[in-house]
Amino acid sequence: MSAQDVVLAASSDSPSLADRLRPHSKGHAHSLPRHAPPLSVSAPNPAGGGVAASRRRRAEVGGGAEAPEQDGGARRRGRDRGSLAGRSPRRPAVKVTAPPRGDAPGPPAVGLVPAPLGVLSLTSSSSRPREDSWLKSLFVRKVDPRKDAHSNLLAKKETSSLYKLQFHNVKPECLEEYNKICQEVLPKIHEDKHYPCTLVGTWNTWYGEQDQAVHLWRYEGGYPALMEVMSKLRGNQEFAHFRKARSNMLLSRKNQLLLEFSFWNEPVPRSGPNIYELRSYQLRPGTMIEWGNYWARAIRFRQDNNEAVGGFFSQIGQLYMVHHLWAYKDLQSREDTRNAAWHKHGWEELVYYTVPLIQEMESRI
Template identity: 50%
Template structure:
């Protein structure tokens, strides 16, 4: 690309960014620096694209929207006003042991209640579409971290739980957990009855973009409440894989899911929600879940 053409492209890019509030400086930097001709400038070799990128970045630095706003308080305090914390456990079960695993976990969740740990099972699922032979359990700790700490202490020291872990661990290929907080705009998860399927959509976001994500979805959530779709829970990690978000949706079946998602695109505003949030995503994953017989959410 010759110099005059490149200059027009970069100036146009900067103008588009200012008008539409998009962040293109890093994109220009990555794409142009490796392809632009090197020109002589005051006896030193300096990339034309470099000077243009510096100009664009100076505009962003002086603009109100900037790359990210400087925050005066933590994301968790801004995005979640509830005292409860949640734990999601991911257990990869050996295929031959899944039935026995579920039997033992059913007894385990009853034991958690009997021992007065303060942990409440919100939902328990097996993965139907996604990572096969995976079980996912969502726990709620009403009262926050003090209750979680108490439950952990009992779980680690009580002999009944020690025996359970000894038996359970032989049936697992791997396991991990996350501690999460609920978005303040998302409905609280509640027990559900009937025959349903659930989709857990998991997103790994760019660091620093959680507030922007929340602002978009606080508006976008209203486009996804038709055709018997249920927004079960919206959680973001506080410990574990950071900048991870889980949205869980309930449907009657896969056909209902298909129809509901297509209906959202007919509503003005949903396309903007997608357009603004997709650039924030580094990785995303979808799982279709089936409730276990003992899950409060059915």
């Protein structure tokens, strides 16, 4: 059949090719009448078809059912792209809409995509990228599910010791008297076998917050041991007088209940004299596991001079707090020991990864 036969075979009451390509209203894309049957879009047949087949395909591409315009931007896009069907040498933009179905409010969103010559591409604005795409995996941080509390994952399993860290801000004129009454009363509680607690250490700050006393207690047996000690101290008359005299010397006080990191040294008595550094870190919420993983490797770089005393993390009080306690012979020994760590391969990498986990940090000597 010739191309002329194909053109003449069209029904007399059907719109002509010129009518089908003529815009129905100013500012709208070329389209078929609204009641035209759905158009089937297929790739061109390379076997033949001639001029008439080429024209028929161009008419089908440019005359899709017209979708209601949603806004001014959509109308402008229709105006800009409506004449692409007639420009066969260029890459056509295919406009695809689904016919209304039943009582549906209207056709779905329309997607316009450029297609290469000889290929017709269909797309919809409702398509979404796969959640497991490689691009999304670069920006989404995946958190491994945890089936246990952080305290159980990080604390020592072989002991159930609980630590209490006390900070007492003393009136400057009362610091000497404060130290005197503490030396009289606190060691008695430490030595009494009826109290399941140990005074790990008591210090005054030289550098950091001035006129401050720091006490570290250990309760063998965890929370039950703590409650037992508190109950017995309420009936201890000497301790009651001590607390009353102490209250007149203090400006403020606070405490925290801590657990010990499983990879840190156990605090033990040391021969002196020594200076102690308490380094406190306020971590970003949710980063305690990361901190523990990094410091489980980092602690081996800080054992050469036996400077590591203990490492703790808070359970009650100011949360996501970490305390590292170090011992040195003097300030120069501290400087030399810390500098030596930077000459060990791997230390700088661990510091690099732990610094972003910190919100605030403080050092007390």
